[in-house]
Amino acid sequence: MNAERLLQHYEQIADAPDVVARLRQFILDLAVRGKLVPQDSKDEPASELLKQVAAEKARLVKAGDLRKPREISDGNEIVEPWLIPSNWQWARLDAVGAVVGGGTPSATDASNFAPPGEGVPWLTPADLGGYPDLYISRGSRDLSERGLKASSATIMPKGTILFTSRAPIGYVAIAANPISTNQGFKSIVPYVADCSNFIATAMKAFAPQIDAKAPGTTFKEVSGKIVAGIPFPLPPLAEQHRIVAKVDELMALCDELEAARTERETKRDRLAAASLARLNTSDPETFRDDARFALDALPTLTARPDQIKQLRQTILNLAVRGKLVPQDPADEPAVELLKRVQLRKPRGRKPTPRIDSRDAPYDVPTTWIWVSLEQLVICGPQNGISPRPTTREDAPKAITLTATTSGKFNPAYYKRVEGKFPPESDFWLSEGDLLFQRGNTLEYVGMAAIYEGPPHTYLFPDLIIKVRVSDDVDLSYVHLASISPSGRRYLTENASGAQATMPKINQTTLLSLPIPLPPLTEQHRIVAKVDELMALCDQLESSLTSADKTRKKLLDALLAEALAPVDAVALQEAAE
Structure with missing residues (x-):
């Protein structure tokens, strides 16, 4: 084990997303390969x-203390997965312990069960979910003697290794006393009790591979035959004890590393939040310096690209509150802009009253006004179509919800649909259409995107509402106001069936969306500043993602070197 190399580079891998879990598995992998402690x-x-x-x-079978195990060998020799020390021995798992299943009596008969401590200890996989200790004495309920006789559950001795074989595969514990299980276990009763702890350690090491190879998709389960046939690396008994002690010691260190990592992440989160709070209370005159401070500090404060989402939301929040760019007293006030918009609205559209300042979600600069989306719309709202999908390559394309989920139109997401749609059909998307998701999960319902693409190329589905806004306002500003924190909050809070899997907004709700409207020239300045800052966010997100990949590559190389030495040049490249 090249521990020196791992320690040399630990600071570089400490922020890898799953470093502690990988280290725990690494320790177990070394343990079953004879690389954790020296041989004697x-x-x-x-x-x-x-x-x-x-x-x-043989003695246990003869004495009647053990039912003669069923021979389930397929007659093939063991395929040795890796090299082991010369004083170790490969064997099938069922050569070192009996593999025992479990059972469950009828759940409709309450007399089959007993409160914990009043019957036969009995486990289900759920009892091991989140269970922190190695030894376990009983589950959430016992079996009665009646229930034990009415099922295929077997009482197994103290020291039995309890291994879950489904729902999920891979929980491991040791029986602290005689115990039984349901059919979700393939437990191992060691023939030599002193081997119990090492077998448990090995089963933890094997669990990911057993799960990966288990048949099934939605419900995976591993059979007793598969568990029994696992190639098992058996060390001398004295070395087993040294290995188990070293594993315990190193897992305790992993606990300390995990606690330190959690504490470090908590402090980073607080500092990142403070940095973003400084932006939210920033003066427009000093915003540029404050934004640069936040962007410069965040790479140090976070190793997680997902935290950049908070910065993006902060930028949008400032943009629609008049705090992103300074106001210019020479700008035409938004109230005059709105008059022009209303005068140029198509005939037949009913005038919409302004939002009373007393009902406004928050205060805005004096040159701004609050309006509803309806006051800016000149066409729509219109729901899309619900045609049948088809595999015909010459059929029309209809975008899917995913095309707008990010807030930016993505033409890669569409499906072919049946139907004939003339060029003048309103179901074709045109450049500048503003699209809102009428139904989706609560996280995305009401999400908006601007269609940017050629005309007569894409249709839009029934779960999307299309509108067009006046050319007298900046479409990009109306869009960013719609996806800002206040805009998203309004649409999600007013979605119907908010607890269901797909809440929806209707056209009335959408048209009532409050929009803080600045003067037109300020709208342009805001959009330009948002674009500039979002580009910086993209760069920061890319650098963090790249750093994550580098850490993972280095971690992979370091762990692989310890298990099977790799090219030193490749390792050096990963570290650079």
Whole structure:
């Protein structure tokens, strides 16, 4: 084990997303490969231990303390997955312990069960979910004697390794006393009790591979035959004890690393939040310096690209509150702009009253006014179509919700649909259409995007509402106001069926969306500043993502080197 190299680069990998979990698995992998503790030539070799195991197995069967295990070998020799020390021995798992299943009596008969402590201890996989200890004495309920007899559950001795074989695969514990399980376990009763802790350690190491190879998709389960046939690397008994002690020691260190990482992340989150709060209370005159401070500080304060989302939301929040760019007293007030918009609205559209300042979500600069989206719309709202999908390559394209989920139109997401639509049909999207998701999860319902693409190329679906706003306002500003924190909050809070899987907004709700409207020239300045800052966010997000990939690559190389030495040049490249 090249621990020196791992420690040399630890500071570079400490922020890898799953570093502690990977280190825990690494320790287990070393343990079952004979690379965790030195071998001792004085140890009795595992070949002798196997003889003791076989003799004890025969004795238990003869004495009636153990039912003769079912022979489930397929007759093939063991395929050795890796090299092990010369004094170790490969064996099938069922050669070192009996593989035992479980059972469940009828749940409709309450007399089959007993409160914990009043019957036969009995476990289900759920009892091990989140269970922090190695040893377990019983689950959330016991079996009654009646329930035990009415099921295939078996009482297994203290020291049995309890391994969940479904829902999910891979929980491991050791019985602290005689115990039984349901059919969600394939437990191992060791023939030599002193092997119990090492077998448990090995099963933890094997769990990810067992789960990966288990049949099934939505409900995976591993059979007793598969568990019994697992190639098992058996060390001398004395070395087993040293390995288990070293694993315990190193797992305790991992606990400390995890706690330190959590504390570090908590402090970083607080500092990042304080940096963003400084932006939210910033003076427009000093905003540029404050924004630069936040953008410069965040790479130090976070190693997670997802936190950049908070910065993006802060920028949008400032933009629609008049805090992103300074106001210019020479700008035409928004109230005059609105008059012009109303005068040029198509005939037949009913005039919409202004939002009373007393009902406004928050205060805005004196040159701004609050309006509803309806006051800016000149066409729409219009719901899309619900045609049948088709595999015909010459059929029309209709965008899917995913095309607008990010807030920016993505033409890659569409499906072919049946139907004929003339060029003049309003169901074709045109440059400048503003699209809102009428239905989606609560996180995305009401999300908006501007259609940027050629005409007569894409249709839009029934779960999207299309509007067009007046050319007298900046479409990009109306869009960013719609996806700002206040805009998103209004639409999600007014979606119907907010607790369902797909809440929806209707056209009335959409047209009532409050928009803080600045003077037109300020709208242009705001959009330009948002574009500039979002580009910086993109750069920062890209650098963090790249750093994550570099950390992962280095971690992979370091762990691989310890298990199977790799090219030193490749390792050096990963570290640079």
